[in-house]
Amino acid sequence: MRRFNPDALKKLIYSTLERKGADAGSCFHVSEAVVQASLRGVDSHGISLFPHYCAALQAGRINPHPRFRLVRAGAGAAVFDADHGFGQHAGAAAMQAAVDSAKECGVGAVSVKNSSHFGAAAYYGMQAARQDCLGLCFTNTNDIVLAFNATKPFFGTNPVCLAAPMADEEPFTLDMATSGLSMNKIRNCIRTGAFPAAGQAYDKEGKETRNPEAVRSLGPAGGYKGYGLGMMVELFCGMLTGGPVGPEIIPVGERLDRPRYLSQFFAAVSVACFQEPQAFAARLQAVANAVRALPRADPDIPVMIPGDPEKHCRRQRLVTGIPVDDALYRSFLNIDEAFAGTLM
């Protein structure tokens, strides 16, 4: 397995996007977000998305020079028009608006319309957490998760993300699809020859399948509970913006010349309105440490809190680099032979 140097890779992703006409905010946030996700081991939402992003930019789905518009809907709320720019750029701007509202009002909520794929939600949650807020974010996506007792999907994998500041380490980060698996994990199965977990993947008739090529829909996490959470996310996303929902959304890999009109929701709660922020971060640290010290069921695996596997992976990959398999490496070389120069 080849390995990319994260810093060199980030710089070349930035300059590649710049050469393709993207503005500075897009270059910065896309390169940061995909490299951060890959460092954290979230390979489904990391650098593996970059070739798709280039294709979507090329085909016209993504606006390289979006003109964002933020309409204040109230002291603590705003509607943000992403103008079909990169979701990473729009998301970072929208979360910042939510944090700014939270610093003033205690809480801020920003609903984003006309957006595109925003990668890993943790990027925006952590942005808020680093500013002493609880940062919450959601995105909708196209119909891929089976509705309760249906043979067809309706809502997307609609992830939930929460981040919060900790005293002695990177923020607490929960970032989870409300489906059992994400579609990017299925795509990674196809690329790497792996199989999706049992009871999580369904074919076009709504019957279970372990063949990743045959997967047309996914099961919700925890049965009807994940399905309910997926609908909750859509209420905060497409329902609040008035944008398309579930089956009205173009799948990520289809019709790259058309924008997807995705909706996202960002909220921040300022810790300082409720607690002294240092005391909050110290207590969350103590709670995390107490959980990690519980007796283990499997002695070979640590007791973990959300985000621990990602933090562990990041520490390793900062040293060893970001692994890239043959297929992904070739698609990077297809974009620019110069990516060969970013290998460790």
Add this chain to the structure above:
Amino acid sequence: MRRFNPDALKKLIYSTLERKGADAGSCFHVSEAVVQASLRGVDSHGISLFPHYCAALQAGRINPHPRFRLVRAGAGAAVFDADHGFGQHAGAAAMQAAVDSAKECGVGAVSVKNSSHFGAAAYYGMQAARQDCLGLCFTNTNDIVLAFNATKPFFGTNPVCLAAPMADEEPFTLDMATSGLSMNKIRNCIRTGAFPAAGQAYDKEGKETRNPEAVRSLGPAGGYKGYGLGMMVELFCGMLTGGPVGPEIIPVGERLDRPRYLSQFFAAVSVACFQEPQAFAARLQAVANAVRALPRADPDIPVMIPGDPEKHCRRQRLVTGIPVDDALYRSFLNIDEAFAGTLM
């Protein structure tokens, strides 16, 4: 199976609490909330809790005349001291404060400390939804859900609730424990002789059990995802208020002379800041109807959205009454023989 007349039962619960010294707000919200939950078929959080509430009031855990204090932490945020009153009374007041903030700022968040068991979270979510808001609420509770790879629990069943207005029916309502089962469901198993579902209940060594009497902890919904959501809820609850978390909280059935210092979180998002409320409610209605019209996997079960089973049950029980088994009926008679007069 005997059946209570819901209206007669509600009135007698009200007057019983009044006779025991509870203030008008407590009598109103406890009687409303438990009867509403039972009508909706949420038997684990309905009238079955009333004997416990009476015992907790008698023993001193619950303050029958709480003096609530609301400290505005910002235009959109507040800290609410429930003064150890009934969680239903405090919760309704706190959600109203969140809705009032949302009407002014677009969004409102209220963190409640020094609270007690608040019953079914849907009560507060629906309160916000009836005022054209998305209503979100969380509560913490004592350590009962196994942490990831641990043999001991840390966080509680920490439910997530979201409600939203619909055009032609009662609000959309998602109300779910982040554990696979709730402890009240285990208690109902003990009372009715049923067994907890496989893979959901654990004994004091952290080993799976189907014997409800042996259950000391629960599995999270959807594996690590439910565990992560449970921790998320605690961040908004005990972590934000500075109150006790997980293992620091007295279990509901122990030391009834001591308050539990529960923490809850209520948030409201005013639909009007984002969408014309009637258009939102009509579109959510259309989305719900489209989901329900999907082809069925099991032809004998409808395709449902969250809250559908509860709405169906409510329609039935408004006519047939609220079922009460022998053990629960006896405990009502122990409180007051007059409950015999509220049977259908």
